[in-house]
Amino acid sequence: MSIVETKELTKVYGSGDTALTALNHVSIHIQAGEFVAIMGPSGCGKSTLLHLVGGLDRATSGGVMIEGHNLSDLNDTRLAELRRRKIGFVFQFFNLIPVLNALENAALPLLLDGVPLKAAQKKAAEWLDRVGLSDRHTHRPSQLSGGQQQRVAIARALVSEPAIILADEPTGNLDTHAADEIVGLLRQVSSQWGRAVVMVTHDPRIAAYADRIIFLKDGVMVNETRLEAGALPAQ
Amino acid sequence: MSVRHAILGLLAQKPRHGYELRSAFEALIGGEQNWEVKPAQIYTTLSRLEESGLVAEAAIEQDGGPEKHIFDITPAGREELGDWFEGAVEEVHQRDEFYLKLMLSINDEFADPYAVIHVQRSSLFRDLHGLTTQRQALNGMENLAQILLLDKAVMHLEADLRWLDMVEGRLDEIRSHPPPEPETRPRGRPKKS
Ligand SMILES: Nc1ncnc2c1ncn2[C@@H]1O[C@H](COP(=O)(O)OP(=O)(O)OP(=O)(O)O)[C@@H](O)[C@H]1O
């Protein structure tokens, strides 16, 4: 069973004369532990696809299935819960809370989910160590480099042990060296820690780390390319 | 490709025999998978360099096995090597087969330029994935030669992929207005009018 599946997923923004079809009948399957890159020209619907898969926005038609659950069957409360437990998000601008240190930032999703402080911080510390930040727990975002901030964000995305990580341009704000380190870490998230990683990127060098690349154009999935011969079939 | 200058550079480090030159060259480029040079090519180049007076036989060693001819660089060879260091390397402008295929596919009703681009893009991405995987397995201190070479190959593939995106973008623009066929002059004598 695919961990993520979209069926004829369609998103139309606005209505009437100003209606814009951002996604047009997109059907994809993503397997557990797979690392998939999404590419395509600006405005082709990459972020829209990620938002719909992550339950941050609702489809106009078609559906998203996460581990067999159809997101459109869930009310807002249940959707928010599924998002917290099954999905971790990583963004281009890290989206860390400036007044919290690395440990507090990474522990936040667990606290929001009602986990006691001690347990949450213990878990957060473990993930910070795993992403290579064992000596940076008490640093605030302003005291960390861009690459380090993105590591904190990845630890935060992983702390609730989600099966899926969604990353929108995770290296878009980093220099070449830091970008390589971050995408290398995302590859590890998939290959070593078994999470499905779906990453939007403009950068061919970064996309080449993935097992598979999906190409979008004008809201339509136009092509896909498998890069890792040993990877699971698309269905 | 300048095996000639590689040999001069390696002999400038210290005198060596032919077999040693080949392994030193291989170490320099990070393994024969990166740049294969046959032993025969080393020996032919070496004897040409000797004929031109750029290297000379310095000694013959024999420790039990067959004779080993040890070569050293001559002052003329050092001069040539110096010129090479001072000059720029001219990039070879490749005859680009893909370019030909693309241009012909645009005007061939049985071919689809978008499919041509996709096949090429997939192939380049797979190459890039392979290089990236190799590159990640290497240690920066121990494998500098391989890393520098892989980095270069990665950057070139990245440029090729970006160029394909550009081609596809332009193709989208001109899709409804195919470019006029280039004018070809009729051969032979102009017709009498
Ligand atoms: N909330 C919104 N309201 C209206 N239109 C939107 C909204 N969000 C996105 N769009 C439009 O939908 C289309 C797809 O946008 P999307 O952000 O998914 O593109 P993208 O592929 O992520 O682009 P980029 O590479 O520039 O980030 C665009 O034309 C965009 O203007």
Ligand SMILES: [Mg+2]
């Ligand atoms: Mg976007």
